[in-house]
Amino acid sequence: MMKTIYSYLQDKSQLIEIELERLIPTLDVPYHSIFDSARYSVLAGGKRLRPVLALATCEMLGGNLEHTLVPACCLELIHTSSLIHDDLPCMDDDDFRRGKPSLHKKFGESQAVLTGDYLLGYSFELLAQAPYLTSDQRIKLISTLAQRSGAHGLIGGQVLDLLYERQKVSLDQLYQLHFLKTASLITASVEFGGIIANATQAEMQVIQQFAMDIGLVFQITDDILDANDSQSASSDLLKEKMTFVTLLGIEESKKHAWDFYEKAIGFLDRLDRETTFLRDIAQFIIERIEVRNP
Ligand code: GRG
16 A cells, blocks of 8 residues: 555645646846745745645545645645744744755745745635636635634634644644644645635535644654654743643554544445555655654
């Protein structure tokens, strides 16, 4: 299975890479530095999980991949925008991102704020003009992305993240934080696939439930990987941030991850579709920590 999913991920992320490259051109204008800094962050690698999830969901539901390409890239642009802002000294204060100096380290803080702003606005501009789609689909995509990245999504999650710094938080509070901060955009990604493939309401509900759980699996595995890399300066442990690992320990965190994983793929059984690739992506996410089912 894994060989197939790796080549699937590679194929799809290559499509995304080409499209991202096309969407942010280098331009010979006096303010060209905004395109230079945007390209620096957007084209710096990254797993491209969110756009690939959008493509895989659309394909699973019988939609057209070509029609999904630009909207899928918008998910990556918003994601990158949030990472740029998250790295700023007033937020998480990280010097490195995707294996390179973070954007404010390379281009300065003002440019980092502006680049995040640019990518945020540009995603919506692209969605409003996305080729092949109906106006109704475009409005649904715009509204979904605005909600999932807004106060009741990504931004709300970040507010909690800052609020809970150096505080003792409960497991429920930690779940709420990551449900907003991490699962929101992952949910938007499958919703994008559903909107473009004209999913039924029932199908939409199933993929949303799948994504919310897989989003939590993603965060728990991220915390476990971070704990295993506790020497790194960006480690949440060094910053005394509460994580699933500090709250539950590694073994119990793994157990929680597996429980959410099982629940997530259980939802897919309700679809009368070929769900292999979504299942494989879920497995790819959990196997990053090479946990074995206890
Ligand atoms: C600009 C819409 C907007 C929001 C601003 C700063 C902020 C509010 C939110 C930050 C939220 C944040 C940092 C979420 C992190 C979620 C997460 C798990 C990131 C790591 O994702 P990966 O592993 O990264 O997919 P790559 O680099 O592979 O893409």
